[in-house]
Amino acid sequence: MKQLLSPVALCQSPYKQKFAIPRQPNLVPAAIGRLLMQDDCNRDECLRGLEQFSHLWLIWGFHQNSEQGWKPTVRPPRLGGNTRIGVFASRATFRPNGLAMSVVKLHRVLKEGKQHIVEVSGLDLLDGTPIYDIKPYVPYSDALPDALGGYAQDAPTPMPMKVLEAAQPQWQAAQQRYPEFAQLAEQVLAQDPRPAYQREPEREYGVQLHDLDLRWQVIDYCNCVTAVVPLPPAP
Structure with a gap:
């Protein structure tokens, strides 16, 4: 069954090109962005109660990759860029449906004129990225300290x-x-x-x-x- 998705928001981000965007969210806490609510979602009712939560899940799309298609295997940078694994064992950008998810920190919900805005940080999204859904991050079920991270278990060592x-x-x-x-x-x-x-x-x-x-x-x-x-x- 096919389903047509429409963005609920568009992202304003300091990242103006794909190169150097962090490979995971929250690696760059200083990256502050704004989600501009769109169409029927640009209303008070849709955001009521959101500020009770410190973090949010964003479901979004790789909007600059759609014309390039996808492959069943990819080469993750964490494995040196030479070893191939299945696309579903990665967070590669070239995927069958071009969807991604990120946890970001919620700063505030505001309104400028008629535009409702959700301000977040720690994002790993390109400027102009379409947001297809926004969900609260729920610590008791979403944080799993015993989870295994496979080849990406440990955070990379930061460079000076x-x-x-x-x-x-x-x-x-x-x-x-x-x-x-x-x-x-x-x-x-x-x-x-x-x-x-x-x-x-x-x-x-x-x-x-x-x-x-x-x-x-x-x-x-x-x-x-x-x-x-x-x-x-x-x-």
Whole structure:
């Protein structure tokens, strides 16, 4: 049986491109986003009582992957990017139905004019991601401390970061524009977002956070920020 899904909300996120988005939610607590409620769900009644909960489940879609299809096996980065496992034994983005789920922290529910907004943090969603459902996180049933995580049992070791002297003025300017930028950048780079097959010494990488291009190199297993450049306005 086929079922047509319509978004209940759209996500505003600091992540403007897929590269460097954390591979799991809550790895970057400084990533703050807003869920803009849509159509019939943009009403007080739908959100009544939501603020009783500290965390939420988001059911969402990989909206930029649909045309690329999917494969029955994938190569998880945690296994070095070479070992193949079944798609259902992974959280890969290319899936039969293109759906994902994330636990995020609820900050507040607000209203701007006629727009109802749910503000959350710890998200791992691209800007513009469609949200198909929002559910409360219930600790007594959703938190399972004895669960086994297979090849992803342990959290990855975070990488250190430093800002090179030449980039300090740009770094300070970025913090003036976005007070949480330093935490956001450090937490994003701590996950080592480089592809497993592309970790060349001293190669420069870049990621778009908000409207800034963060550039860095990995030197002696340390993320060294080389520049923070404003992006040109969108056409």
